Amino acid sequence: MIKKILIGVGVLFIGFLGFLGYTALFPKSPSTSTSFSHKGLDIKVNYSQPSKRGRLIFGEEKDGALQPYGKYWRLGANAATEITFSKDVTFAGQPVSAGSYRMYAVPGATSFTVGLNSEVGVYFANEEPDYTKDVLTVQVPVMTAPTEIEKFAITFASDSTGINMDFVWDKTMVRVPITIQ
DSSP: OHHHHHHHHHHHHHHHHHHHHHHHHSOSSOEEEEEEEETTEEEEEEEEOOBOTTOOOEEOGGGTOSEETTSOBOSSSSSOEEEEESSOEEETTEEEOSEEEEEEEEOOSSEEEEEEESOOOOSSTTSOOOGGGEEEEEEEEEEEEEEEEEEEEEEEEEETTEEEEEEEEEEEEEEEEEEEO
16 A cells, blocks of 8 residues: 555656656746847846737736736746846936846836846746836837737847837837947
8 A cells, every 4th residue: 555655656756857847848938038239238138938829918907918007027937037238328218337137017008117126036026026126217118019929029229329129029019228328
C-alpha cells in the first residue's frame, strides 16, 4: 500500500516538473528585449510579449478587455518591463537621468499615462508599483497602428527630432518621444 502511494506521489511530482519545464521552454508570453543606439545614446528595454489570440485588448472592463482603460499595465506580461538609458534623456518632454527604470502604463481611450519608476527587478508584476518611487509620469496620445499587431511590441525609430519609442498591440499605437539632454 505504501509503495503504491509513493509511486503515485512520484508520478505527480514528475508530471509537475514536466509542466514547469514545458512552460519554461514554451511560454505564452516569451521574454524579449529590444535595443536602440542613436548618437551615443543606448536604450535597452526588457519585456514579455503577450499575444492577442482573438481577445479584446484595450477597452472598457465591462466589455471584458484584457487591459481595461484606467488600470495599471506592466507593458507586457510576466516580469515588469524595464528600460535602461546610457545617457540623460528627455522622455516625452520630461528630464530623466541615465539608469534603469521600471516602465508601466495606464491605458486610456485617447491617451496613455506612461510612468518610469525606480523600483527594478520585479517579477510577477501584477501588482501596481509603489507610486512614491515614480521618477516621472507623462501623457502620450493614442494613435491607430498601421496594421493589426498580434504580439505586443516595443519598437524604436529615429527622425529629425530624436527617437520615437512605440508601443504597438492590436490596432493601438502609443509613441513616446525621446531626446538626448
